[in-house]
Amino acid sequence: MVNPMANSDAERRAQYGPDRGxxxxxxDAGRLEAVWQAVASVTDPEIPVLSIVDLxxxxxxxxxxxxxxxxxxxxxxxxxxxxxxxDEIRSAVERAGEDDVTVNTVFDPPWTxxxxxxxxxxxxxEFGLAPPLASTCGxxxxxxxxxxxxxxxxxxxxxxxxxxxxxESLFGPTLCRSIHYCNKCLQSxxxxxxxxx
Amino acid sequence: MKPIESFDDLxxxxxxxxxxxxxxxxxxxxxxxxxxxxxxxxxxILEEDIAFSSMAQDEMGHAQVYYQxxxxxxxxxxxxxxxxxxxxxYRCASLVSLANDKNWAFCLLRQFLYDASxxxxxxxxCEGTLVPLAQAARKIRSEEKYHLMxxxxxxxxxxxxxDESHERMQTALYEAYPHALGLFEPTAADxxxxxxxxxxxxxxxxxxxxxxxAPVLADAGLEQPETAQAAYGGRVGHHPESLTxxxxxxxxVYKIDPAAKW
Ligand SMILES: [Zn+2]
Numbered sequence: 001m002v003n004p005m006a007n008s009d010a011e012r013r014a015q016y017g018p019d020r021g022x023x024x025x026x027x028d029a030g031r032l033e034a035v036w037q038a039v040a041s042v043t044d045p046e047i048p049v050l051s052i053v054d055l056x057x058x059x060x061x062x063x064x065x066x067x068x069x070x071x072x073x074x075x076x077x078x079x080x081x082x083x084x085x086x087d088e089i090r091s092a093v094e095r096a097g098e099d100d101v102t103v104n105t106v107f108d109p110p111w112t113x114x115x116x117x118x119x120x121x122x123x124x125x126e127f128g129l130a131p132p133l134a135s136t137c138g139x140x141x142x143x144x145x146x147x148x149x150x151x152x153x154x155x156x157x158x159x160x161x162x163x164x165x166x167x168e169s170l171f172g173p174t175l176c177r178s179i180h181y182c183n184k185c186l187q188s189x190x191x192x193x194x195x196x197x
Numbered sequence: 198m199k200p201i202e203s204f205d206d207l208x209x210x211x212x213x214x215x216x217x218x219x220x221x222x223x224x225x226x227x228x229x230x231x232x233x234x235x236x237x238x239x240x241x242i243l244e245e246d247i248a249f250s251s252m253a254q255d256e257m258g259h260a261q262v263y264y265q266x267x268x269x270x271x272x273x274x275x276x277x278x279x280x281x282x283x284x285x286x287y288r289c290a291s292l293v294s295l296a297n298d299k300n301w302a303f304c305l306l307r308q309f310l311y312d313a314s315x316x317x318x319x320x321x322x323c324e325g326t327l328v329p330l331a332q333a334a335r336k337i338r339s340e341e342k343y344h345l346m347x348x349x350x351x352x353x354x355x356x357x358x359x360d361e362s363h364e365r366m367q368t369a370l371y372e373a374y375p376h377a378l379g380l381f382e383p384t385a386a387d388x389x390x391x392x393x394x395x396x397x398x399x400x401x402x403x404x405x406x407x408x409x410x411a412p413v414l415a416d417a418g419l420e421q422p423e424t425a426q427a428a429y430g431g432r433v434g435h436h437p438e439s440l441t442x443x444x445x446x447x448x449x450v451y452k453i454d455p456a457a458k459w
Contacts, residue, residue, distance in 0.1 A: 011205060076255065076340055078258020097212075107335070110336045150346050170346055171248040171250075171251040179244075196339060
């Protein structure tokens, strides 16, 4: 039987990467897998249940000779956790036996909330954070001067799935979260912001 | 026009114009980021304390991106650029230099007018020929959405609420508007940047900006200052006195100890 969750993750990964790189020899293929595992063991310091791979910020892992390069595409440019995450990636890959590790931050491909895996979205919801909305082409900001202003968004409640919710604050405890209130189950909740191009 | 993949492919004239543009972009972000951070702990309500602190963090992050590009173009490193220049070496528009003066209406409106201009400009840069700048612009623009949603909702709410809130917003708009027009001060860089397909002329961006903000201001019941004279000078280093005091505050740690970590 096909696991729809895994299938969907595989599709996302095919569409958005990460580029797991190529290896010339089977020895390198083994190294690549070990590096990959190490990278995937790092979690978001602000959402500790979430692997950075499920968050979608790992843009690529490459091995060239003795050196390993990991590209990270940050959720928000000014996110103070990026430096910490990069340090943790470096340490994790070094613990996996590599000693020449470079971690870059890149803007290509840009992170969007569509890069979150299905697993990532599920974990966010279990954590009590409403996952990002699916991006809609009609929502693209600034394509033309008449669409500079963004449309309003309704975020479903992560506890009761009601759409009878209102925005309390567009800014929350971290750059990637906003605060909402559910008029159905009368609870405040946070939303992992929908970021699209 | 053909994409320009790398800074190495730029002619000297275009390169100099690009350096000028990046200083304008970065300095606007840095200085407004600092102004926003001055609300931390002082904003009228907790949510807005968080909002202005978050926007400060975003703008500082964006400034760093532009300064890193400048460094790649042979300018000093980002910290040196941010903290060691004299006021006349900054290229920010007067809109961001003006002091907060505990005037939340003014700061909200300034932020809204600024974010709309940034979104217009970033959209143009995304469509421009210079690939590294277009990539950064695409990323930064995706974050502006929440700034604009925030600004717009407050402009509409306060413009249409009580007589007092309306009055304060209208006064703030008259005050901020000439300086917002100063964001589009034409410079000598316009011509080479337009010819290279990197960025349209300032007057074109201004036109797009006006058509984006006008409907929101109208919905907020605010009268747009039709005859406002643009406050120019920031792009060539002539700034209000308020920038000097801001820089004295911002640079104090760096001046005492350039190697300090905080
Ligand atoms: Zn609910």
